[in-house]
Amino acid sequence: MKFVPTAEQADFARTLDAVLSATDVVSATRAWAEGDTAAGLDLWGKLAEQGVPALLVPEDADGMGATPVELVIAMVALGRHAVPGPWVESAAYLPRALGDTAALGAIAEGTPATVAVAPQVPYALDGEVAEQVYAVVDGVLRSATATSSVTSVDAARRLATVEAGDAVASADLDRAFDTAVLATAAQVYGAGERLLEEAVAYVKQRRQFGREIGSYQAIKHQLADVRIALDFVRPLLDGAALADGTATFSRDVSAAKVAANEAAYLASRVALQVHGAIGYTAELDLSLWILKVRALVGAWGTTTFHRARVLEALVAGEGAA
Known part of the structure; x- marks a missing residue:
């Protein structure tokens, strides 16, 4: 099956890419990693104007009431440009987890929010930056407070431990989790695409022994392997987005996350190798x-966790005719 975006979805993708391409996202991300969030929050505002945090917020809370298809488009763009901030939490999880209309309205208008969902998400991303902080404890969504910072391998992902408070009105937490998994898969896929793009550009200009290193078959084969791996991811992302609300949604988002993880990790290894010491x-x-x-x-959720979910669904005959 071939998934083709509508004209409106294609325009949305082009608009986001234009906004991000016109912004020095790299500088904003480096500053965010050092604790200077001004440029990153300014970028958050620009993306809020495009409706990114409002995509899944119900229309009666002043959101767009869009589908996960638009969410995937947005998250791929954010991953491709390495945009910092708790976007998965604000635009994917909380719009489907919160039952508080006022809180949802604030998110739709551009208020950064974050959440910790133990055990798969033990820390709140950017808990010290977000204006709304939540935690899921024993299946209950609660307000929370960021308490201390936790180091991440990615300095731009500023993690925080949280102290849970009172329970808040909630919706479907399981569906919210699956939506966040889908959004994360889309982000990692977008990052993988950017890594391949950077690797291809580099091998076309780097010369060794009198010729571009990209002309060597060994390097061509490595890059081709990455291209094939990434090409297998996008249909899984789109298919999972279209499965929203069905019995196979959990299985499909896990399958997309596994494929995206493996393809993007391959892209990172190959990009690192072709760039050499630099x-x-x-x-x-x-x-x-x-x-x-x-x-x-x-x-x-790790690759192992999501493989287990896919296996469990298949053994149970989920989605079988």
């Missing part, structure tokens, strides 16, 4: 995507 330097922007992929691979 690829190991933090000064090279490539490091932003390599570290983001490494962190996102384990975010919202």
